[in-house]
Amino acid sequence: MNKVVLVTGANSGIGLALCERLLCQDTEGLQLCLACRNMHRGQAARSALLTSHPEAQVALLQMDTSSISSVISAAREVRLRYNQLDYLYLNAGIMPNPRFDVKAFFKGLFSSNVITMFATGEGILTQTDGVTADGLQEVFATNLFGHFLLIRELEPVLCHADQTSHVIWTSSSNAHRSAFNVEDIQHLRGIQPYSSSKYASDLLSLALNTRYNQQGLYSSVICPGFVMTSLTYSILPSFPAFLWTLLMPLFWLIRLFTNTFTLTPYNGAEALFWLFEQNPESLNPHVKYHSLTSGLGNNYTQPRKMDIDLETSESLYEKLLQLESEVKKKLEEKLK
Ligand SMILES: NC(=O)C1=CN([C@@H]2O[C@H](COP(=O)(O)OP(=O)(O)OC[C@H]3O[C@@H](n4cnc5c(N)ncnc54)[C@H](OP(=O)(O)O)[C@@H]3O)[C@@H](O)[C@H]2O)C=CC1
Numbered sequence: 001m002n003k004v005v006l007v008t009g010a011n012s013g014i015g016l017a018l019c020e021r022l023l024c025q026d027t028e029g030l031q032l033c034l035a036c037r038n039m040h041r042g043q044a045a046r047s048a049l050l051t052s053h054p055e056a057q058v059a060l061l062q063m064d065t066s067s068i069s070s071v072i073s074a075a076r077e078v079r080l081r082y083n084q085l086d087y088l089y090l091n092a093g094i095m096p097n098p099r100f101d102v103k104a105f106f107k108g109l110f111s112s113n114v115i116t117m118f119a120t121g122e123g124i125l126t127q128t129d130g131v132t133a134d135g136l137q138e139v140f141a142t143n144l145f146g147h148f149l150l151i152r153e154l155e156p157v158l159c160h161a162d163q164t165s166h167v168i169w170t171s172s173s174n175a176h177r178s179a180f181n182v183e184d185i186q187h188l189r190g191i192q193p194y195s196s197s198k199y200a201s202d203l204l205s206l207a208l209n210t211r212y213n214q215q216g217l218y219s220s221v222i223c224p225g226f227v228m229t230s231l232t233y234s235i236l237p238s239f240p241a242f243l244w245t246l247l248m249p250l251f252w253l254i255r256l257f258t259n260t261f262t263l264t265p266y267n268g269a270e271a272l273f274w275l276f277e278q279n280p281e282s283l284n285p286h287v288k289y290h291s292l293t294s295g296l297g298n299n300y301t302q303p304r305k306m307d308i309d310l311e312t313s314e315s316l317y318e319k320l321l322q323l324e325s326e327v328k329k330k331l332e333e334k335l336k
């Protein structure tokens, strides 16, 4: 039986590396569906995958996770194409207008917190959020809410009594409880929307397990570590890509002290790939699976307990359900 795998944000970085790794492992038993916002980039990714795996089944799906109508029509298309979805990788993500606090960075360099700073980016990054055409905060909509809506819309192909399905979120070690407020789930009042959205995905994964395990749906979260992709390049916009490359020896050196510097998308996709091979029923819903790379360059996956609780995850879930019904009502009114 072919396994059907849908990956959001599959046209670049960690998502594309995951697709490549999945096809290297099994070209014939997989049906890959690349869900991409930009179809030109999606086509280029599909062609690259088919060049290295000409026998593979790789389909494209247009989906902008920040747009309610786009997610709903993409989900409709998925339900038409497939009877069952085995893996849903929720990987699309943004960190818009990041601000790198140079002063805090240098202060952190000479503090006892230096390893944590390099592993999580804690205390040195803030962002300015935008608003989507649906009137939602952009980071929340893209990283979390669009994916939540997608799961809800895909229930018929994800929930089967006789077979499990696995939803896997690309979260981050930058997810902090302090950046999240259940009274402000969209992070309207803060300057760390990225951290807030990733913490919310950790909470949501727990709530999904509580509600859906009996229906065969399991959810897990991973952190890919610090990976050089367009997302990280944008952190220092005045820093051209080749300068990042020049810094690689420094980063390899730092990797001797923190195995979170996975650096390449291939390494960053380690935990995503590892989870593909696990029985979802055997996994712990309270842990995040971290992609790690040792000083010698060996990849491995390590579970680490998350700072989340059931009560907050349930409150978040209720708020998301409420928002879902509000946005759907608005959409129906617009279509009338
Ligand atoms: N790089 C890192 O160090 C870390 C990354 N992560 C997470 O990993 C994930 C992948 O990021 P990464 O590979 O690094 O970065 P990339 O920028 O390479 O990939 C992000 C992907 O998300 C897609 N995307 C962005 N916005 C949307 C949208 N509105 N609708 C659909 N797709 C969208 C992008 O598509 P498009 O080409 O159209 O922009 C792209 O394919 C993200 O969730 C990120 O938060 C987590 C921890 C560390």
Ligand SMILES: CC(C)CCC[C@@H](C)[C@H]1CC[C@H]2C3=C(CC[C@]12C)[C@@]1(C)CCC(=O)[C@@H](C)[C@@H]1CC3
Residues within 6 Å of the ligand: 100, 117, 118, 119, 120, 121, 124, 125, 171, 172, 173, 174, 225, 226, 232, 235, 236, 247
């Ligand atoms: C130019 C300097 C010599 C080096 C600058 C390094 C920083 C820009 C990075 C050090 C740790 C990095 C990091 C992230 C971004 C870039 C750094 C702050 C993340 C916050 C990127 C997004 C994530 O989700 C986190 C897991 C990353 C944690 C580490």
